[in-house]
Amino acid sequence: MRSQDLEEMRRIPFFRSVEPGQVEAMLRGAFLQRFPAHVELIHTGEPADFLHVVVEGTVEMFSVHRDRETTLGVSGPGDSFILAAVLFDRPYLQSARALLASRILMVPADAVRQAFAADAGFARAIAENLALAYRGVIKELKNQKLRSGLERLANWLLTHDAENGSTGHFDFPFDKKVLAARLGMAPEVLSRSFAALGAYHVVVHGPSVVIQDVAALRKLAHPCSTIDGTSL
Template structure:
């Protein structure tokens, strides 16, 4: 692992407060690897052998049943996945694949559980990370059950804008096909949803979006920190 990458990993919330020696132990056991786009990393039902941490790129968590497939979430740099399964020594409930070329840190599950037992700061960080994952899932559930497709898109666009500094201009972080899956709709419907939002000042040109009337959009989307804010 390169020194700057190591420093990067060390700076993640999960490892920040960890004992130096323990962190070195963990990293010695870990693999940092680059994957091309659309490589499946894990398969639901398989045993959780590694904790995964995305350092570059983007990973899609998805699940399938009876022939359908759904996107559960996208994991961005700094994010972990499969933490709960690793801690429980259980099977994966979700599959994962790279959305784009990605650099991923893989820590053997056994090592994670060992560090969890021995390092108090690490176990605290793990709990906070797991609590964040849980709350993220609750918010996703609320978003899905309480809002219509158009409302979900509107709220998502406002969130992207906010995360980009609130300038009203930004690029979508995923292609529209992926965004549709993430929002729980078909690509066709996402397209129609964008069209529906045009009167609300949403101008989409390929991946580039301009929100020219944020207030109108907010009146429609009714954003709510208990659904839309990452930090809450």
């Protein structure tokens, strides 16, 4: 890894509370790799040899069973995956692929486990990361079980709009097929749902979304802080 890359990696939030010596030890054997879109990074059932941290780009977490495939999550810059498998030296329970051209930091799993045992700051960072991931799973479970597909889509639109400045206009960050899987619906159901949102003044033109009446969409979505977070 080049010296300028090492400086950049030291500033990743995941390493913020870690002793400099431990960061150096982890990065000494790490790799900073660029991957084109659609390349699979890890595969379900494989040993967790590296902790992956997204530096640039977007990564889709997904799983396949027999002839079915579903999206389990989407990770962006600053996110790590799959930490639990690395920490406990277990096989990956899901696969990952780059949705966009991405730059990924790959830290050897042994170095991560050694730092976890030796550095209280890093152990605390890992505990916080795992706790946030657990809360995310609970929120997603509630989202899937307590809402209709149309309500899930409405809340996703509100959340994504808020993340992009609450302008009421944004482009999809990934393919609609990925969004459908992320929301737990078939692509054709997603298309019908978008058509149904026309009554709530949501307009979709190719990759672009325009929310013309946020209040109407919020009335449909009923955003909830214990599902969607405090921003809605």
